[in-house]
Amino acid sequence: MAVTQTVEQPASRRIVIEPVTRVEGHGKVTILLDEQDRVKQARLHIVEFRGFERYIRGRPYWEAPVLVQRLCGICPVSHHLAAAKAMDQIVGVDTLPPTAEKMRRLMHYGQMLQSHALHFFHLVSPDLLFGFDADPAVRNIIGVARKFPDLAVQGVMLRKYGQEIIKATAGKKIHGTGAIPGGINKNLSVEERDGFLKDLDQIFTWARDALKIARDYSMDHLKELADFGSFDSNHLSLIRADGAMDLYHGGLRAIDAKGKRIFDHVDYRHYLNYIAEEVKPWSYMKFPFIKALGPEKGWYRVGPLARLNTADFIDTPEAEAARQEFMTLTKGKPNNITMAYHWARMIELLHSVEKIRDLLHDPDLQGTDLVARGERRPVGIGLIEAPRGTLFHHYEVDDNDQIVRCNLIVSTTNNNMPMNRAVEKVARDFLEKVEITEGLLNRIEVAIRAYDPCLSCATHAMGRMPLEVEIVGADGRLRARGGKGVEIR
Amino acid sequence: MSEETVSITIDGVEIEATPGQTILQAADAAGIYIPRLCAHPELEAFGACRVCTVKVNGRPQAACTTPVAKGMMVENDTSELLEYRRSLIEMLFVEGNHFCMFCERSGNCELQALAYRFGITAPRHDYQYPVRTLDGSHPEVFIDRNRCILCGRCVRASRDVDGKHVFDFVGRGHEKRIWIDAEARLADTPLKGEDRAVSVCPVGAILRKGTAYRDPIGRRAYDHRPIGSDIEACRPAEKKG
Ligand code: FES
Numbered sequence: 236m237a238v239t240q241t242v243e244q245p246a247s248r249r250i251v252i253e254p255v256t257r258v259e260g261h262g263k264v265t266i267l268l269d270e271q272d273r274v275k276q277a278r279l280h281i282v283e284f285r286g287f288e289r290y291i292r293g294r295p296y297w298e299a300p301v302l303v304q305r306l307c308g309i310c311p312v313s314h315h316l317a318a319a320k321a322m323d324q325i326v327g328v329d330t331l332p333p334t335a336e337k338m339r340r341l342m343h344y345g346q347m348l349q350s351h352a353l354h355f356f357h358l359v360s361p362d363l364l365f366g367f368d369a370d371p372a373v374r375n376i377i378g379v380a381r382k383f384p385d386l387a388v389q390g391v392m393l394r395k396y397g398q399e400i401i402k403a404t405a406g407k408k409i410h411g412t413g414a415i416p417g418g419i420n421k422n423l424s425v426e427e428r429d430g431f432l433k434d435l436d437q438i439f440t441w442a443r444d445a446l447k448i449a450r451d452y453s454m455d456h457l458k459e460l461a462d463f464g465s466f467d468s469n470h471l472s473l474i475r476a477d478g479a480m481d482l483y484h485g486g487l488r489a490i491d492a493k494g495k496r497i498f499d500h501v502d503y504r505h506y507l508n509y510i511a512e513e514v515k516p517w518s519y520m521k522f523p524f525i526k527a528l529g530p531e532k533g534w535y536r537v538g539p540l541a542r543l544n545t546a547d548f549i550d551t552p553e554a555e556a557a558r559q560e561f562m563t564l565t566k567g568k569p570n571n572i573t574m575a576y577h578w579a580r581m582i583e584l585l586h587s588v589e590k591i592r593d594l595l596h597d598p599d600l601q602g603t604d605l606v607a608r609g610e611r612r613p614v615g616i617g618l619i620e621a622p623r624g625t626l627f628h629h630y631e632v633d634d635n636d637q638i639v640r641c642n643l644i645v646s647t648t649n650n651n652m653p654m655n656r657a658v659e660k661v662a663r664d665f666l667e668k669v670e671i672t673e674g675l676l677n678r679i680e681v682a683i684r685a686y687d688p689c690l691s692c693a694t695h696a697m698g699r700m701p702l703e704v705e706i707v708g709a710d711g712r713l714r715a716r717g718g719k720g721v722e723i724r
Numbered sequence: 725m726s727e728e729t730v731s732i733t734i735d736g737v738e739i740e741a742t743p744g745q746t747i748l749q750a751a752d753a754a755g756i757y758i759p760r761l762c763a764h765p766e767l768e769a770f771g772a773c774r775v776c777t778v779k780v781n782g783r784p785q786a787a788c789t790t791p792v793a794k795g796m797m798v799e800n801d802t803s804e805l806l807e808y809r810r811s812l813i814e815m816l817f818v819e820g821n822h823f824c825m826f827c828e829r830s831g832n833c834e835l836q837a838l839a840y841r842f843g844i845t846a847p848r849h850d851y852q853y854p855v856r857t858l859d860g861s862h863p864e865v866f867i868d869r870n871r872c873i874l875c876g877r878c879v880r881a882s883r884d885v886d887g888k889h890v891f892d893f894v895g896r897g898h899e900k901r902i903w904i905d906a907e908a909r910l911a912d913t914p915l916k917g918e919d920r921a922v923s924v925c926p927v928g929a930i931l932r933k934g935t936a937y938r939d940p941i942g943r944r945a946y947d948h949r950p951i952g953s954d955i956e957a958c959r960p961a962e963k964k965g
Contacts, residue, residue, distance in 0.1 A: 293858055295866055297936040302826040406941025410825060413940065421940035635860030636933065 264679060264704045265517075266662045272669055272708070277659035279683070281520045281651075288641045296325050296615070296632045297416050299641075303628070304410050306645075311409055312346035312401055313621035313646075316483075317628040319414035320617030324504070325632050327609025328417040334602030335418035340483050341594045342404035342413060343619070344587040347482060348442075349397025350622035351539075351584040354687045355445060356390025359577055362684070363452045367677050386448075389441040393584075396431075396438050400591065403427045418606030428595055435592055442581075442588045446557060449581035453574065457564075462664070464573040464657035464682035467492035469525060469535035470544040471649070473620050476500065478547030480586070482620040488545045489525055489535060494569050497525055503618040506627060512644065520651050523644055534652035537624025538686065539579035544569040551593070554586035573657050576685040621646050623687045647688045657682040671704050671717030679704060732796040734778075747787040747798060748776055755959025757952035758800050759809055759838055761816075762875035763788035764924055768884060770876050773816075775809050775838065784808075806842065813838050814847040821853060821870035822927075828936035829928030831944030835873060836927075837951035861909040864917030864933050872902050872929040882921035890915045902929075 263280040287306055291299060300318040304311035316339055323331065331339070361374040364383065372378075380387035398408045403423060405411025413419055453460060469492065473485035486500035487509065501509055512521040513530040524533035535541070543562070549555040561578060564570060570579075594600060617628045624646035631640040661682045665675050680702060703718040729740040732747070734756050741750035746769060751758045760776040763769055771789040778787045779799040787800075799805065816822075816835060824830045856869035874893070879902070882890040890913045894903040904913055915921065922930050941947065 295858075295860060295868075295931075295933075295936075298826055298828065301828075301937065305825065411941060412937040415937045420938055421943075633860075636866065637858065637860045 264658055264662075264702070266666065266704065266706045268669070268706065268708050268714070270709045274659065274663045274666055275709075277655060277662045278517055279651075279655050279658050280518055281647075281688075288643065291638050291641050293637050293639075295636050296322055296630065296638055297636075299628075299630060299638065300414055300416075301410070301412055303643075306643075310346065310350055310621055310623070312342055312405065312411075313619055313626050314628070315405065315411070316343055316414055317617045317619040317621070317626045318630075319416065320484075320619060321615035321628045321630050322416035322617070324615035324617065325612055325630065326416045327612050328607045329609075330607070331418055332602070332604040332607055333599045334422050335605055335607070336483075337594055337597060337599050338404050338419040338422060339414050341423070341591065341600065342401055343483050344590045344594070345397045345400025345404065347397070347587040347622055348584060348591070349394045349401065351580050351587070352390055352393035352397065352445070354622075355449065355577065355580060355584070356387065356393070358684060358687075360386065360390070360448070362681050363448070363577070367681050368674060371677075389444065393438065393441050393445070396434060397587075400431065403431070415606065417608055420605065422602055422605065423600040425601060428600065431591070431595055435588075435595070438588055439592075442585045443553070446578075446581040446585050449578045450557070450560070453578045460574040461572055464660045464678075464685065465571055466573075466653075466656045466660055467571050468653055468656070469497060469528070469533070470541035470569060471525075471535040471537055472542045472545045472625055473503070473618060474500065474545055474547075475550075479550045480542055480546035480548075482542075482583070482587075484619070487618075487625075490545055490569060492569055492571055494544070494567075497527065503627075504614075504616045506616065506618070506629075510627075510644075512648075518651075520648055521644075522652050523649050524652075535649070536653045537646055537649040538576065538622075539583050540570060540572075540576045541624065542620060543579040543582065549582075549586055551586050551589035553589055554582050557582045557585060573660075573682060573685045576687070580687070623647060624649050647686075650686045650688065654683055654686050654688060657685065666706075669706055669708075669714045671706065671715050676702065676704060676717060730792055730794040732792050732794070732798060734798040735801050741792040743792065745792050747778060747780070747785070747790050747792055747796070750792050751787065751798075751800070752955050753958075755956055756800065757955040758787045759841070759952065760788055761834060761838065761873065761926055762877060764877050764881075764926075766885065766920070767877060767880040767924065770880060772874065772876050773812070775812055777805060777808060779805065809838075810842045810844060811848075813842060814844060814849060816873050817844075817847045818849045818851045819854065820873065821856065827871065827928045828931065829871075831941060831947050832939065833928060833946075834926035834951060837946040840946065841950045841952065859904075859910045861911035862913075862915060862933075863911070865910060865915060865922055866931040866933050867910055868929055868931065869901070870929075871927045873927055874900055874902060875926060876902075877924040877926065878902065878921040878930055881924045882915075882919065885920040888914050888919070888921070890919075890921055 265278045266274055267276045269275040291302060294302060300315050300322060303314045303318045306314055357376050360379050361376060364379060365374045376387065401411065402408045405413035413421065469489055471487065471489045473481060474488040475481035475485045487503050487506065488499045489497040491497060498509055509526055510523055511526050512523045514521055522530065522534060524530045525535060543558060549558050561582060613632060615630045619626050626646050627644035629642040630638055633639050658679055661678045665678050705713055706715040708714045728743065730743055731738050732741050732750065734751055739750060739754035748758050748760060748763055758776050758778060762773040763776060769788040771786045774786060776787040777784050780790060781797050824836050830836060859867040878891040879893065882888045890904055891902055893900055895901050904910055917932055922932055
C-alpha cells in the first residue's frame with residue numbers, strides 16, 4: 236500500500252544533492268519543480284554497485300565468467316557470456332568452434348526466454364490485466380494466478396523451459412560454468428536434445444499466446460499508451476553484419492529517434508571511441524552517451540524496444556512477421572513508446588523460442604570440438620545483448636594472467652537516462668497538485684518497469700525495492716514525500 | 725593369506741591388517757572410509773590436518789600416522805569424532821578465503837567435499853578474511869594462497885616424487901605459510917605443470933593453468949557421490965552394514 240504524507244517542516248537542500256544515503260537498492264525519485272510548481276526535472280536515484288570491479292582485480296582471468304555471475308541473481312547468464320566473450324579475446328580466439336558458439340547461443344536464448352517470461356508474466360501482466368490503478372492487493376502475480384490460472388502456469392512453464400536449457404548448457408540453472416575462455420565445457424547430448432524437442436510445440440503455443448496478449452493489449456490501449464512515459468531518443472544495440480537482430484553477437488549500431496544511423500557495424504572492441512559515461516553529482520549510477528553527440532543529446536535506449544528499432548529484420552519467420560506488424564504502427568520509423576517495450580519483449584521471446592528450435596535441430600550441438608586457443612592478448616572486451624539490453628564487459632589482464640582492470644556497463648546503466656526521462660514524463664503528465672497520490676506512484680512504477688531495470692545488478696539489491704518519491708520546490712525545500720514497495724529483481 | 729596379518733576392530737567390525745600399515749591404510753583396504761585431508765596414498769604420512777583423528781583404545785590418534793597393532797579397538801564413525809572433524813573443517817574454511825561459488829576446483833575439491841559429507845552449510849565461527857597473495861608468474865601453474873590449507877601435500881610431492889623441493893613451509897603457528905624455493909616468483913623455480921606437486925593439491929590453491937572449469941557440472945568428482953564413497957565401495961559384502 237502506498238503511504239503518502241505531506242511534509243510540514245522545510246527540509247534542507249542536502250536531501251536533493253546527496254539523495255542516496257540509505258539502504259542499497261533504495262529506489263528514490265526526486266521531482267524538482269520550477270517557480271510555478273511545474274515539473275522541471277525528475278531524477279531516479281539508484282545506487283550502482285561497483286564493488287565488483289575492485290574485487291576482481293588480481294583474480295585469474297578465467298575466473299571472471301564464473302565470478303561475475305554473482306553480480307546478478309536474475310540474468311547471471313548474460314554476465315557469464317559477456318565475460319566469456321571478453322576472455323575469448325584474452326586467449327586470442329576470434330572464432331569459436333561451431334559447437335561452442337552454438338552451445339553458448341542456446342544458453343543465451345534459454346536465458347532470454349526465462350528472463351522475458353518472468354518479467355512479463357510475473358511483474359507486468361498484473362498491470363496489464365488489472366489496470367495501473369487496480370488495488371495492489373490484487374494487482375500482483377497471486378491475483379493473476381487466481382483470476383487467470385492458465386496464464387500464470389504458462390509463465391512458470393516457459394520460464395522453466397528456459398532454465399532447463401541453461402542447466403543443460405551451463406551445468407546449473409544459475410551460476411553455471413559452461414562458457415570457458417575460448418569455448419564451452421560440454422556439448423548437448425542426444426537425450427538432452429530429445430527432452431527439449433518433446434516439449435517444443437507446447438512452448439511455441441505459449442510463446443505465441445504471450446506475444447498475442449502483449450500485442451492485443453498494446454493495440455487496444457494504443458491511445459493511452461502512446462504518450463505514457465514516452466519521449467524521443469536514440470537507440471543502440473548489436474546488429475548482425477546483414478542487419479539482422481542478433482542477441483548474441485554483432486557490431487554496434489546506433490540510430491536516432493527518426494531512424495537515422497549515428498554509427499553502424501562498429502567493432503565493439505572500439506566502443507570507447509564511441510561511448511562515454513557521464514557522472515552526475517546526484518546519482519551513483521553513471522549516464523552513458525554517444526560521444527559524437529555529447530551527454531545532452533547522446534544518451535540512448537537499449538533493450539527489446541531499441542533492438543526492434545535498430546534491426547533491419549529478424550531471421551526467424553514468426554518473430555519477423557510480428558516485427559513487421561510492430562513497425563507498421565510507426566510506419567517503419569523507430570518506435571519511441573515506452574510501453575512498447577512489452578510488445579517488443581514478447582516478440583523477442585518468440586524469436587528466442589524459434590532460435591532454440593533451430594539450434595536443437597543442428598547436429599553441431601553434438602560436436603566434440605569445444606575449445607579453441609590462440610595467442611594471448613592483454614585486453615578483452617565482450618558485449619552481448621542481455622535481456623534488458625547491451626551489456627559491456629571490458630578487462631585488462633597482465634602477463635601473470637591476473638586481471639588488472641575491469642569496467643562494466645550493465646544494461647540498466649545504459650537505460651539510466653531513459654528511465655529518468657520516463658519518470659519525468661509521467662510526473663509532468665500526472666502530477667496535478669504538489670501531492671504524491673497513489674495514482675502517481677503507480678504510474679512511476681509502471682514506467683520504470685517497462686525498462687525491466689535489473690536493479691539487483693545495478694545496485695546489488697533484490698526483493699522489494701522501497702520506491703520513495705519526493706517533491707522538491709524551486710527553493711530546494713521538500714514539499715511532499717510518499718512511497719511504496721515495488722517488486723524488483 | 726600368505727603374509728602374517730593382525731586383526732584390529734574399527735567401530736565393532738573386525739578387519740585384518742598387515743603389520744606396518746597405518747590404521748588409515750588398513751581401513752582403506754577394508755573399505756572403511758576414515759576422512760582425511762593431508763594424507764595422500766602416494767605420499768608419506770604427515771599428520772598435519774588431524775581430520776583423520778580416530779580413537780584408539782579410547783585415545784585420539786591420527787589414523788594416517790598410527791601403525792596398526794594387534795587387537796586395537798578403533799572408533800571412527802562416532803558422533804563425537806564427527807563433531808570434532810566438522811569443527812576442524814569449519815576452522816579451515818574461516819582461516820582462509822574459500823569462495824566455492826566461483827572456485828574452479830568446486831566439485832573436485834576435497835575440502836568442499838568433506839564439508840558436504842559432514843553436512844556443513846555455514847561455519848559457526850567468524851570468517852577471518854586473511855590477506856593472502858596470488859602468484860601467476862608461472863606459465864603453467866597458478867597459486868592462490870587464499871585457499872591453501874597447509875596440508876603439505878605439495879611439499880612432500882615436490883621433494884619425494886618430483887625430486888625438486890619447490891615448496892616448503894615457512895613461519896610457525898598462525899603465521900605458517902607454504903613458500904617456494906625462490907625469492908618471489910613461482911616462475912623462477914624448476915616447477916613444471918605436470919609435476920605431482922601441482923596435481924596433489926586437494927583444494928584450489930595450486931592450479932594448472934588452462935584447465936579451469938573444464939569438467940562440466942555434473943561430471944566432477946564429487947557431483948554425485950560423496951568423498952570416500954570410492955573407498956566404501958570396496959568394502960567386502962559380508963562386512964557391510
Ligand atoms: S590425514 Fe591424517 S592428519 Fe591429515
